[in-house]
Structure formats: C-alpha cells, structure tokens
Amino acid sequence: MEGARDGQGKDQLSVNRCALQPSGAYLAGKSYRPLQLLPQNRNKLPISLIQCLCSRAQESFAGKMAALSGKVQTVLGLLDPALLGRTMTHEHLTMNFECCYVPPPPEDKAVSEAPIEIQNLHWVQQNPYSSYENLLLFQEISAVREELQQYRQAGGGAIVENTTTGIARKLPELKQLAKDTGVHIIAGAGYYVDVTHSDETRKMTVEKLTDIMVSEVLHGADGTDIRCGVLGEIGTSWPITESEKKVLRATAHAQSQLGCPVIIHPGRHPTAPTEVVRILQEAGGDISKTVMSHLDRTIFDHGELLEFAKLGSYLEYDLFGTEMLNYPFNLRIDMPSDSQRVQMLTFLVKEGYEDRILVAHDIHTKNRLTKYGGHGYSHILKNIVPKMLSRGISQNQVDKILIDNPKHWLTFK
Numbered sequence: 001m002e003g004a005r006d007g008q009g010k011d012q013l014s015v016n017r018c019a020l021q022p023s024g025a026y027l028a029g030k031s032y033r034p035l036q037l038l039p040q041n042r043n044k045l046p047i048s049l050i051q052c053l054c055s056r057a058q059e060s061f062a063g064k065m066a067a068l069s070g071k072v073q074t075v076l077g078l079l080d081p082a083l084l085g086r087t088m089t090h091e092h093l094t095m096n097f098e099c100c101y102v103p104p105p106p107e108d109k110a111v112s113e114a115p116i117e118i119q120n121l122h123w124v125q126q127n128p129y130s131s132y133e134n135l136l137l138f139q140e141i142s143a144v145r146e147e148l149q150q151y152r153q154a155g156g157g158a159i160v161e162n163t164t165t166g167i168a169r170k171l172p173e174l175k176q177l178a179k180d181t182g183v184h185i186i187a188g189a190g191y192y193v194d195v196t197h198s199d200e201t202r203k204m205t206v207e208k209l210t211d212i213m214v215s216e217v218l219h220g221a222d223g224t225d226i227r228c229g230v231l232g233e234i235g236t237s238w239p240i241t242e243s244e245k246k247v248l249r250a251t252a253h254a255q256s257q258l259g260c261p262v263i264i265h266p267g268r269h270p271t272a273p274t275e276v277v278r279i280l281q282e283a284g285g286d287i288s289k290t291v292m293s294h295l296d297r298t299i300f301d302h303g304e305l306l307e308f309a310k311l312g313s314y315l316e317y318d319l320f321g322t323e324m325l326n327y328p329f330n331l332r333i334d335m336p337s338d339s340q341r342v343q344m345l346t347f348l349v350k351e352g353y354e355d356r357i358l359v360a361h362d363i364h365t366k367n368r369l370t371k372y373g374g375h376g377y378s379h380i381l382k383n384i385v386p387k388m389l390s391r392g393i394s395q396n397q398v399d400k401i402l403i404d405n406p407k408h409w410l411t412f413k
C-alpha cells in the first residue's frame with residue numbers, strides 16, 4: 001500500500017493500489033472517498049485491517065461487475081437492454097463548448113456577439129462556433145426537456161449523452177431529464193480532447209486515469225452517485241497528443257476490466273480513426289465494443305472507409321442535421337449534406353456492414369435545437385429514416401441501425 005497525493009497535496013491512503021482490482025475505496029459500497037492518512041500515521045495500520053479492506057474492495061468490485069453484466073447502465077440505474085428502443089448513440093443535452101470557440105473575422109464581430117435571433121440565424125448556422133452564446137447548450141434545459149418529450153412521441157427510446165470531463169457534464173440535470181421525459185439517458189465517463197485537459201489530468205498516470213473512469217462507471221461521477229454507462233466520448237485531436245494517448249490507454253484498461261461500451265471522438269484526418277484503434281488495441285481494448293464517431297467528416301474515400309471498417313469497430317454517422325459551407329475546424333474538409341450521409345450508409349449496408357452502423361445528430365450547440373430553428377433530436381426519426389428507406393435500406397436494416405446495434409453496443413459483457 002502506498003500513500004498518494006491528491007490535488008490539494010494531502011496524503012491519502014490509496015486502498016485501490018493494494019486491491020489488485022481498480023478504483024477507489026469501496027467501503028460499504030459508498031462512492032470513492034480516499035481515506036486520509038496523516039504522515040505520522042503511515043505504517044500504523046495493522047496488516048489484518050489492510051487485508052480486510054482489500055478483500056472487501058474486491059468483493060464489492062466483483063458484485064458490481066456481476067450486476068452490470070448483460071445490462072445497460074442509465075442515469076436512473078440498470079436497464080434490460082430490450083427496453084432501450086430506438087437509440088441515438090451520440091448526443092449532448094447539457095454541454096459547454098466554449099473550448100472550441102472560433103474567433104470570427106473582424107467584419108463579423110457584431111453579428112457574432114448578437115443574441116441568436118431570426119435575422120442572424122443563417123449566419124449562426126454557417127458559423128456555429130463563432131457565436132459565443134451558441135456554444136452554451138447547458139443554458140437550454142427547458143428547451144431540451146421539451147425536445148426530449150417530442151423525441152419520445154416520435155418513437156425515440158434512448159439517448160447516449162456523450163458529455164465527458166472538460167465540457168461540463170451535468171449528471172443531476174441528466175437524471176432529472178430522464179425522470180421528466182421517460183427517455184433512457186446513458187451518461188459518458190472519461191475525458192474530451194486535449195485542450196480541455198486540466199493540469200491535474202495531464203499529470204495523471206494511466207493507472208490513475210483508469211481508476212477514475214472505472215469509478216465513474218461503478219460508483220458515480222462528479223461527486224454524485226450517478227453512474228456512467230459508456231466511456232466517452234473520449235476526445236482525440238490530430239495528431240493525437242501525449243495526454244490523449246494516456247487517456248486512450250486508460251480507456252482500454254478500464255474497458256477490459258468493465259466489459260463496457262466505448263465511444264471515440266477522432267481527430268479530423270482520414271487516418272485518425274485507425275491510429276486510435278491501434279492505440280486501443282495495443283492497450284487491450286475491445287474494438288468490437290468501440291464506436292468510432294464522426295466518420296461523416298473524417299473518412300470520405302470508399303476504399304479507405306472499407307479498410308477502416310475491417311478493423312471491427314462500430315461505424316457512426318452522427319452529424320445528421322449539420323450542413324455548413326466552411327467547416328472551421330478544418331477548412332480542407334467539405335462537410336457533407338444529409339443526402340451524402342445517407343449515401344454513405346447505403347454504401348456500407350451494401351458492403352455488409354448493417355450490423356456495425358450507428359447514427360445520431362451530435363447536438364452540441366444551441367442552433368441545432370428546434371427552439372433556434374434547428375432540426376432537434378427527432379430529425380433522424382422523422383426525416384432521415386424515410387430517406388434511408390427511399391434509398392434502398394430496408395426497414396429491417398433501419399431497425400438494426402436504430403435498435404439492435406445500439407442495444408448490443410451498450411450492453412455490458
């Protein structure tokens with residue numbers, strides 16, 4: 001057993017270090033509370049107490065793992081996967097995207113600072129990351145609640161909320177939204193892209209990052225007892241930074257302990273998804289239970305897409321509803337239209353990948369909400385599904401994409 005230092009420089013007793021299994025002081029099944037160990041008391045714990053603590057930690061870990069197996073973990077607790085229904089696997093309900101603000105050109109300064117209203121809506125839709133107000137989705141809980149109710153009415157059952165550490169995850173709000181609307185909400189554990197990593201995160205070892213992610217799934221996150229049901233979206237840039245590589249390795253380690261679903265945000269380069277898969281694989285990750293997000297803005301060449309698909313991850317087209325002329329995060333990329341996204345889905349289905357496709361809108365700014373003239377969380381169910389059917393994707397294949405594939409991905413091994 002060893003003393004570790006916390007963020008405030010206090011010595012702590014890291015019970016998990018001796019428990020062989022990951023994460024936290026599982027005493028009496030409570031959430032992670034490291035025991036305080038004053039320097040003068042080091043080495044004073046009797047070995048029998050240490051053994052007892054370790055064995056209770058292991059029992060608790062095994063018990064929690066057994067409960068998770070074969071289930072989906074929502075913010076309201078464990079769920080029979082058969083009850084999920086149609087599932088959007090990549091959305092945000094309460095996030096803060098300030099990290100990715102793109103300063104506008106000087107001539108657009110005034111419009112970028114104006115409140116979002118009908119006169120400037122087209123500008124905001126074309127420049128969503130240059131309107132500061134637009135990045136504060138977390139301010140729109142009431143609108144999101146109404147939209148989730150509409151999503152239920154449109155036949156939606158569940159949403160995976162991909163907001164991780166660094167972009168203002170708000171678990172109590174997610175829990176309340178799930179209670180108010182009846183939509184099953186699955187929350188994400190882990191870390192977003194490098195620019196959002198705190199100094200503390202950057203200094204963490206892979207083991208520490210693993211412990212935290214495991215604890216967010218087994219015990220709860222952000223000081224609550226609300227548990228995450230996926231790891232991700234785990235953020236990566238291009239090139240992948242050292243801090244992101246550590247997080248990826250920790251994600252793989254946590255996944256191999258938990259048997260849980262993982263979802264990745266790749267950098268904006270066609271080889272980024274493959275590079276992420278390589279790092280995860282080398283660290284023992286389960287690629288068959290891993291989703292590669294944002295393929296619609298990442299891999300355009302059919303041959304390259306098939307090469308990537310062979311690696312075995314889920315293939316997610318999750319920017320439905322996003323149409324913009326100049327994609328500011330990489331001006332060399334032409335953001336596809338929804339029709340082009342459906343063409344990619346049709347191609348993948350014809351190539352035999354109907355069991356690996358997932359879809360979503362990745363709503364992460366205000367302008368995507370119907371309150372601001374956007375498409376809302378029901379766009380795929382209302383508009384994209386009919387288009388898929390009209391382009392030769394069968395109802396059975398649509399059901400796989402919306403119901404069966406999310407269910408298999410989200411179920412703990």
Ligand SMILES: CC(=O)NCCS(=O)(=O)O
Nearest residue numbers: 265294297319329362364
């Ligand atoms: C929240 C998030 O990461 N969305 C993805 C935006 S991107 O433009 O596809 O990278």
